[in-house]
Amino acid sequence: MANRIKPFSITRLPGFTAIAMTAFAILYVPIFTLVIYSFNGSQSVAIWGGFSLEWYAVAWQNTQVQEATIRSLIIAASAAVIATTVATMAALGTTRTAQFKGQTLIYVMINQPLMVPEIVTAVALLIVFAVIKVATGYTGLAYLILAHSAFCVPFAYLPIRARLEGMDLSLEVAAADLYANRWQTFRRVTLPLALPGIIAGSMLAFVISLDDVIITEFVKSAGQDTLPTYMLGQLRRVVTPEVNAISTALLGLTILLLTAFFLLTRTRD
Structure with missing residues (x-):
């Protein structure tokens, strides 16, 4: 019997395992080191002084940390809601219509923050908001919320669009055949089916906003850490x-949150 030709697999290439293990070590050893030294009883970050939860207690009682955490959660939650709402409307507009001229350009414009270096977006937002601040005198958190929302839209858009593209249009057509108007079709058919993608997009936007540094550094006012x-x-x-x-x-x-996002994106009808 002739030997069967095995399909090509990159995992069989010489040195693949060593390269993969090196890459994982470079990525995760610093993170594991950080986690281990968070339980360090010494005041030094480089000298191990025994296991202790002291620094978690110190951080928990730190007023500045409390204020910064609450501020971060407010901004991230608000940005996630706004970005998800905009992304859902954009996804509906680009997946629930026939192909039209300029659709590719719309995709590019929605995903533009993903392709442009974040610092470019931060500088652009700084210039726009600086003009508004001078004109209005307002320096509240709304600027940070809007900035994070704008940056998070494409992150929320991708899973929502993927979910909508994987949905069977015949269900919406059947609802229309049963005399449901567009709002009823959306509320009773499209929205429930798209909900896992919408939740996943909102969680991803929340994480991106919560972790953001560059845009926050450029847009925030004094006392808005x-x-x-x-x-x-x-x-x-x-x-x-x-x-x-x-x-x-x-x-x-x-x-x-990313684990929940992963589980939601694996949901099947």
Whole structure:
């Protein structure tokens, strides 16, 4: 019997395992080190002083950390709601219509923040909001919320669009045949089926906003530090394991939300 030709697999190439293990080590060893040293009983971030939860307690009682955390959650939640709403409307407009001229350009415009370096978007937002601040005198959190919303739209758009493209249009056609108007069709058919993608998009937007540093640094006014920018400021002064504890807590929240996002995107009808 002739030997069957095995299909090509990159995992069989020489050195693949070594390269993969090296890549994983470069990515995750620093993170594991951060988590381990967040339980360091010493004041030094480089010298192990025994296992302790002291720095978690210090971070929990730190008023600045509390304020920055609350501010971060408010901004992230608001930005997620706005970005998801806009992304849902954009996804409906680009998947529930026939092909039209300029559709590719619309895709490019929606996904533009993903293709352009984040600092370019941050500078552009800084210029626009600086003009508005001078004209109105308002310096509240609305600028940060709008900036994060604009940046998060494409992140929310991608899973929502993917979900809508995978849905069977015959269900919506059947609803129309049963004399349902467009709003009834959307509310009773399209929205329930698209809900996993919408929730996944909102969680992804929330995580992106919660972790953002560059846009926040450029747009925020005095006294508007979020948790990531507070940590950045602490690193410029005296580095203590408190920063490691805050980073580990933020990492845990991010992993939790991304795991939920992964599970939702695997949902099948």
